[in-house]
Amino acid sequence: MTVYNFSAGPGVMPTEVINQIREDLPSYKNSGMSVMEISHRSPLYEDLELEAEQDLRDLMHIGDDYAVLFLQGGGTLQFTSVPLNLATNYHKVRYANSGYFSKKAIEAAKRIQGLDVQVIENDEVGSKLPTIPTTIDDQLDYLYLTTNNTIEGTTYHQAPNVNQPLAVDMSSNILAEPYNVNDFDLIFAGAQKNIGPAGMTVVIVKRGKLVEQQLLSDVMDYRIEDAKHSSFNTPPVFNTYAAGLTFKWLKKFGGVDAIYQQNLEQAAMLYDFLDNSKVFHNDVPLAERSITNPVFKTDSKALDQEFIAQAKEHGLVNLGGHRIVGGMRTSLYNAMPTAGVKKLIEELKQFELTHGGK
Structure with a gap:
């Protein structure tokens, strides 16, 4: 895996x-x-x-x-x-x-x-x-x-x-x-x-x-x-x-400009899902959103922890948010392959389907 x-x-x-x-x-x-x-x-x-x-x-x-x-x-x-x-x-x-x-x-x-x-x-x-x-x-x-x-x-x-x-x-x-x-x-x-x-x-x-x-x-x-x-x-x-x-x-x-385009695309994919999700949400104003560390959560701390544990079982690790804010955090540093972001989004979609997002 x-x-x-x-x-x-x-x-x-x-x-x-x-x-x-x-x-x-x-x-x-x-x-x-x-x-x-x-x-x-x-x-x-x-x-x-x-x-x-x-x-x-x-x-x-x-x-x-x-x-x-x-x-x-x-x-x-x-x-x-x-x-x-x-x-x-x-x-x-x-x-x-x-x-x-x-x-x-x-x-x-x-x-x-x-x-x-x-x-x-x-x-x-x-x-x-x-x-x-x-x-x-x-x-x-x-x-x-x-x-x-x-x-x-x-x-x-x-x-x-x-x-x-x-x-x-x-x-x-x-x-x-x-x-x-x-x-x-x-x-x-x-x-x-x-x-x-x-x-x-x-x-x-x-x-x-x-x-x-x-x-x-x-x-x-x-x-x-x-x-x-x-x-x-x-x-x-x-x-x-x-x-x-x-x-x-x-x-x-290709340098910073090239990796920046990849980072923009990865962040846009994730934010697009979050903005249309019925289970997960991000509350950072659009102009202030980080493309490096998108954060999100559900309306339940227990549900957050359930998602983090399930994602870990499927090879998506270290998604827990910082202890002072909770929720989830995806650190999309330069070395994160786009395949990882796509797999995360699929995991989010499946979790949403089984937790009230039908």
């Missing part, structure tokens, strides 16, 4: 990448050493890291005025690293509170002594995302957004047109839909959604924002990591290697 993994993270990875990893594990590039054994100071790794960086630059059209970093610590560490690196001028920042992970980022920023953290809350009826004002306080170090909310199933599909520096958590939809990197001063993304295995974070940051830090730990200082090609200390070697394979897979697929 074919298994389709709809986990929100660690998420599905391309089969081609998994197969290449399996081939390289015993001996990377005929070195006699596993890719998990090679030194981060060796030419083998230096070439690997530079190639991965260049492929990501190609995919996202990242100019030389941006540093590209492959760092340890996961996205959660960046909740603290971002303000410590960027809030160095006015010591005032503003965050859009769009969901669970933006709240985590707000909490981390508020722990920094002397930092004025302002929050944009959602007060618009019929919307699940805070509206970003066009004009914001000039004396602001940055405005912070989470582009895609994995738990709530909502997305800012475009960068807001504002007069302030933008810092964004793009963990769950980086490389899944096109954004103009030049619209942002900083982008970070945990690897475990569209890039590779958990344990690494990509940071893309304007080099002009990197100033010497007096009190910041060296391992959290973007300026130092940029100067050392992300190797100030032992970097996440295996993760960078796996990410590089994923970047090559995506380039072979």
Whole structure:
């Protein structure tokens, strides 16, 4: 039985990448050493890291005025690293509170002594995302957004047109839909959604924002990591290697624009069913719907759990929604084959036929 993994993270990875990893594990590039054994100071790794960086630059059209970093610590560490690196001028920042992970980022920023953290809350009826004002306080170090909310199933599909520096958590939809990197001063993304295995974070940051830090730990200082090609200390070697394979897979697929079309088609198929279903429903406004993490539920928690269990028996795994919202969640990351989405829709249809949707 074919298994389709709809986990929100660690998420599905391309089969081609998994197969290449399996081939390289015993001996990377005929070195006699596993890719998990090679030194981060060796030419083998230096070439690997530079190639991965260049492929990501190609995919996202990242100019030389941006540093590209492959760092340890996961996205959660960046909740603290971002303000410590960027809030160095006015010591005032503003965050859009769009969901669970933006709240985590707000909490981390508020722990920094002397930092004025302002929050944009959602007060618009019929919307699940805070509206970003066009004009914001000039004396602001940055405005912070989470582009895609994995738990709530909502997305800012475009960068807001504002007069302030933008810092964004793009963990769950980086490389899944096109954004103009030049619209942002900083982008970070945990690897475990569209890039590779958990344990690494990509940071893309304007080099002009990197100033010497007096009190910041060296391992959290973007300026130092940029100067050392992300190797100030032992970097996440295996993760960078796996990410590089994923970047090559995506380039072979046709790049971000090509995978975006596939993602749009997959999401449209699922939303079309949900919008016409008598049992399942999605309550996210059309313009805010995530194409990466569609969420849905029935009118009964017991029925939700029955569907999740039945789907698992048929090879559709990790469909449970986050514990704070319940329901179901389908994480349609780049590596999810369209066959998996079609099988999910068939499962939904059959469940509906046997549960009052005739």
